Amino acid sequence: MLDLTGKNALVTGIANNRSIAWGIAQQLHQAGANIGVTYLPDEKGRFEKKVRELADELNPAFYVPCDVQNDQQVEDTFATVAEKWGKLDILIHCLAFADKEGLTGDFTAIPREAFTKSLDISTFSLTRLARSAKPLMTEGGSIITLTYLGGVKVIPNYNLMGVAKAGLEMSVRYLAAELGGQKIRVNGISAGPIRTLASSAVGGILDMIHHVEEIAPLHRTVTQIEVGNTAAFLASDLASGITGQIIYVDSGYEIMGM
Numbered sequence: 001m002l003d004l005t006g007k008n009a010l011v012t013g014i015a016n017n018r019s020i021a022w023g024i025a026q027q028l029h030q031a032g033a034n035i036g037v038t039y040l041p042d043e044k045g046r047f048e049k050k051v052r053e054l055a056d057e058l059n060p061a062f063y064v065p066c067d068v069q070n071d072q073q074v075e076d077t078f079a080t081v082a083e084k085w086g087k088l089d090i091l092i093h094c095l096a097f098a099d100k101e102g103l104t105g106d107f108t109a110i111p112r113e114a115f116t117k118s119l120d121i122s123t124f125s126l127t128r129l130a131r132s133a134k135p136l137m138t139e140g141g142s143i144i145t146l147t148y149l150g151g152v153k154v155i156p157n158y159n160l161m162g163v164a165k166a167g168l169e170m171s172v173r174y175l176a177a178e179l180g181g182q183k184i185r186v187n188g189i190s191a192g193p194i195r196t197l198a199s200s201a202v203g204g205i206l207d208m209i210h211h212v213e214e215i216a217p218l219h220r221t222v223t224q225i226e227v228g229n230t231a232a233f234l235a236s237d238l239a240s241g242i243t244g245q246i247i248y249v250d251s252g253y254e255i256m257g258m
């Protein structure tokens, strides 16, 4: 029943084979979706090379450089979507950033520059991408972002990213309210801790994973593919009645009080 054949999906946030976005791209592809990939450009083109080597097996319709802090690159990304596909059905927002000083030490010590940069990349970017996706989602659509429990409850070291995720989760609700009239659904997946490039920047990721293994009802953490399966569901017509929600894919950890 889960069939995304003929659907066009723009996937942001693939950095390497551990990326959650990579798990999502694979599962969307397996369900039949056409994939377009963005990557964070760097001077030597190393990210692009890595992303292409990884994602070529999914036969992406295009690769485009897209630093979400760069409005021109965002516009060029959606111009490519318009040119190659004409319409967009699925937008995967799977990226975040915080300087090290925002992910350790005293919360009161977070510098203004680190705060604004993190919220620009991790939070505002969802709204920025949704703004450009909106006119291309002519047959409705599904926008999916990635969040974490640290945006709702205090998690050691998550600090600045917790504020960014709280803003992101509220953005999901406001965007869902605005875009529902256009049959565009907006949801977040709150994933359990997974070892990735980004999560390794958060102090004690392995401790977080071990804690989940001990406490969570399923006694293990989740995989990128499990998150990808939920993204495929949310992207599909099976989830046609779901918008503005944060769905936990965390082995049930979130329900535990003690």
Ligand SMILES: NC(=O)c1ccc[n+]([C@@H]2O[C@H](COP(=O)([O-])OP(=O)(O)OC[C@H]3O[C@@H](n4cnc5c(N)ncnc54)[C@H](O)[C@@H]3O)[C@@H](O)[C@H]2O)c1
Binding pocket: 012, 013, 014, 015, 016, 018, 019, 020, 021, 039, 040, 066, 067, 068, 069, 094, 095, 096, 097, 121, 146, 147, 148, 190, 191, 192, 193, 194, 195, 196, 197, 198, 199
């Ligand atoms: N790994 C976890 O435990 C976990 C848990 C819950 C939620 N998440 C969220 O999942 C998402 C993906 O992270 P991940 O863990 O797969 O790590 P990752 O390092 O594989 O992905 C992060 C991505 O963000 C991209 N990025 C950073 N700055 C950018 C910018 N300015 N413009 C465009 N892209 C930029 C990077 O290129 C990278 O592809 C993030 O939103 C993260 O907060 C991760």
